Amino acid sequence: MLETKKPVKRYRKKRAESSSDDRAADIYRVAAELIREKGFDATSMSEIAQAVNLTKAGLYYYVPGKEELLNGIVRYGMETIEHGVVVPCQAIEDPAQRLREVVRRHTLLLTQIGGAITILTDEINGLSPKHRRAIVAKKRSYLEFVRETLEILKLRGLLRECTVGLLSMNIFSAILGVARWYRPGGQFEGAEVADEVADFVMAAVLKA
Numbered sequence: 001m002l003e004t005k006k007p008v009k010r011y012r013k014k015r016a017e018s019s020s021d022d023r024a025a026d027i028y029r030v031a032a033e034l035i036r037e038k039g040f041d042a043t044s045m046s047e048i049a050q051a052v053n054l055t056k057a058g059l060y061y062y063v064p065g066k067e068e069l070l071n072g073i074v075r076y077g078m079e080t081i082e083h084g085v086v087v088p089c090q091a092i093e094d095p096a097q098r099l100r101e102v103v104r105r106h107t108l109l110l111t112q113i114g115g116a117i118t119i120l121t122d123e124i125n126g127l128s129p130k131h132r133r134a135i136v137a138k139k140r141s142y143l144e145f146v147r148e149t150l151e152i153l154k155l156r157g158l159l160r161e162c163t164v165g166l167l168s169m170n171i172f173s174a175i176l177g178v179a180r181w182y183r184p185g186g187q188f189e190g191a192e193v194a195d196e197v198a199d200f201v202m203a204a205v206l207k208a
Contacts, residue, residue, distance in 0.1 A: 024062050027052050028073045032116035040070065040126055071131045074124060077117040078138045084109050086145055095152040096206065102146060104198035106175050111190030115179030143168060153206070160207050171201055 031048045049059040063069040085105040092098040110118050124132050147168050153159040
């Protein structure tokens with residue numbers, strides 16, 4: 001009898017954890033949009049709770065305070081990029097194809113999870129030193145992954161004359177620029193924007 005109950009308990013626990021994670025992600029997305037509009041200091045926890053249809057006490061179940069909220073938003077953005085961009089692209093052997101897929105996937109994620117998440121990934125000064133170090137380490141790891149891909153393209157004679165470090169920063173500027181104007185339900189579909197940005201970057205970095 002005990003053996004038949006164990007799978008049910010594990011299943012229910014996973015469902016509860018998944019539901020909680022989804023709710024937290026929704027809070028991060030909505031809070032990020034509010035903070036982008038009003039600023040971090042001017043956005044209250046009460047406003048965020050109302051926007052996500054929770055009581056203030058209910059919101060504190062997911063986020064104990066504003067610093068934890070900001071840390072959650074930034075961490076959510078970086079982890080989404082890690083799992084949605086870095087991990088799948090690491091399996092691509094061709095460096096040109098890998099670079100294009102990095103740009104396409106990152107841009108597509110930006111249109112799906114909200115530009116405010118990406119913008120707030122740069123707003124790390126409000127974090128504690130411990131949290132700031134963790135986020136900076138993730139950002140550096142991602143940047144290094146792109147730089148290494150560009151270095152391979154350069155060694156193979158496929159990259160135009162450039163400084164790799166500067167080029168990698170320009171690539172991220174092209175991606176993050178989308179966050180400042182893209183709105184879901186607007187004139188352009190997310191997939192269309194992602195393909196266009198990827199094509200633009202590849203045309204700019206590779207030799208003709």
